[in-house]
Amino acid sequence: MEFRRIGDVEVSAIGLGGMPMSIEGRPDEERSVRTIHAALDAGVNLIDTADAYHLYANDVGHNETLIARALASYGGDTSGVVVATKGGHLRPGDGSWTLDGSPEYLKEACEASLKRLGVEAIGLYQFHRPDPRTPYEDSVGAIRDLLDAGKIRMAGISNANPQQIRLSQEILGGRLVSVQNQFSPAYRFSEPELELCDELGIAFLPWSPLGGIAQAGDLGSRFAPFAEVAAAHGVSPQRVCLAWMLAKSPVVIPIPGASRPASIQDSVAAVDLELTPEELTLLSR
Ligand SMILES: NC(=O)c1ccc[n+]([C@@H]2O[C@H](COP(=O)([O-])OP(=O)(O)OC[C@H]3O[C@@H](n4cnc5c(N)ncnc54)[C@H](OP(=O)(O)O)[C@@H]3O)[C@@H](O)[C@H]2O)c1
Numbered sequence: 677m678e679f680r681r682i683g684d685v686e687v688s689a690i691g692l693g694g695m696p697m698s699i700e701g702r703p704d705e706e707r708s709v710r711t712i713h714a715a716l717d718a719g720v721n722l723i724d725t726a727d728a729y730h731l732y733a734n735d736v737g738h739n740e741t742l743i744a745r746a747l748a749s750y751g752g753d754t755s756g757v758v759v760a761t762k763g764g765h766l767r768p769g770d771g772s773w774t775l776d777g778s779p780e781y782l783k784e785a786c787e788a789s790l791k792r793l794g795v796e797a798i799g800l801y802q803f804h805r806p807d808p809r810t811p812y813e814d815s816v817g818a819i820r821d822l823l824d825a826g827k828i829r830m831a832g833i834s835n836a837n838p839q840q841i842r843l844s845q846e847i848l849g850g851r852l853v854s855v856q857n858q859f860s861p862a863y864r865f866s867e868p869e870l871e872l873c874d875e876l877g878i879a880f881l882p883w884s885p886l887g888g889i890a891q892a893g894d895l896g897s898r899f900a901p902f903a904e905v906a907a908a909h910g911v912s913p914q915r916v917c918l919a920w921m922l923a924k925s926p927v928v929i930p931i932p933g934a935s936r937p938a939s940i941q942d943s944v945a946a947v948d949l950e951l952t953p954e955e956l957t958l959l960s961r
Pocket of ligand 1: 883914937940
């Protein structure tokens with residue numbers, strides 16, 4: 677496994693995204709636990725989740741609870757595993773995603789996540805998405821308060837633009853360690869945020885790196901260069917995609933989702949796939 681840094685913590689260069697195990701189309705718990713254990717076996721020590729990764733109004737935090745159970749039942753040492761969760765998004769149970777970025781709500785949500793994860797402090801807590809009804813500085817101010825209170829070990833933001841990244845860094849007194857934005861062959865608009873993170877030395881976690889749950893399987897048919905490079909190396913287009921991201925900057929730490937052991941095993945192998953400068957140019961077009 678190759679390691680990268682979030683703050684002063686070393687994490688696997690590929691993390692596991694937990695969302696497919698808890699939202700629409702989720703598998704049974706047994707398969708999910710096998711998937712999380714397969715990730716740990718492969719050397720993954722970063723698992724991304726959120727309190728909003730659930731389906732029904734009455735199963736808030738499904739994914740956090742699942743991860744806590746999988747860590748508890750794992751045979752090996754899990755003390756170095758960073759569980760990165762988020763607050764600020766809600767799912768009322770009708771399939772929609774709503775927002776609450778108020779400081780009061782974020783502090784309550786963090787307490788609930790702490791309980792579900794069964795920890796004294798959350799490894800990495802990320803403000804999930806700006807809420808237009810709450811001034812951004814108030815939301816990030818709540819994250820700063822959680823950090824100061826020792827409820828969270830590290831602070832991150834998600835779905836942020838360059839201005840919000842700089843503002844968060846200021847509000848957090850230089851303690852912003854990660855930015856999680858959408859980034860994939862299908863969605864390349866986060867290049868400016870990626871470049872800013874590279875400049876500031878902040879981890880950049882591409883979300884839906886393979887194009888999202890519904891489209892990840894078709895990556896090769898939708899993006900011919902990825903299929904072409906994959907064929908040349910005898911690997912999957914998904915693995916090529918993750919290797920391409922890793923090559924962009926040492927701050928990049930993709931978090932591909934998985935609900936099957938084989939998916940995360942294939943994704944993790946991206947750390948060993950070296951692409952030539954010509955291939956990287958082709959993929960970046
Ligand atoms: N911050 C945010 O607003 C936000 C938004 C969306 C997602 N996220 C985070 O980002 C993570 C990743 O995004 P995502 O899950 O939406 O999409 P994704 O990572 O682009 O795609 C996930 C799907 O890819 C498949 N897959 C994974 N590795 C593969 C491989 N090597 N070969 C073929 N298929 C593979 C998986 O299939 P199987 O299910 O069959 O294993 C999985 O369902 C999420 O899990 C979540 O933690 C954050």
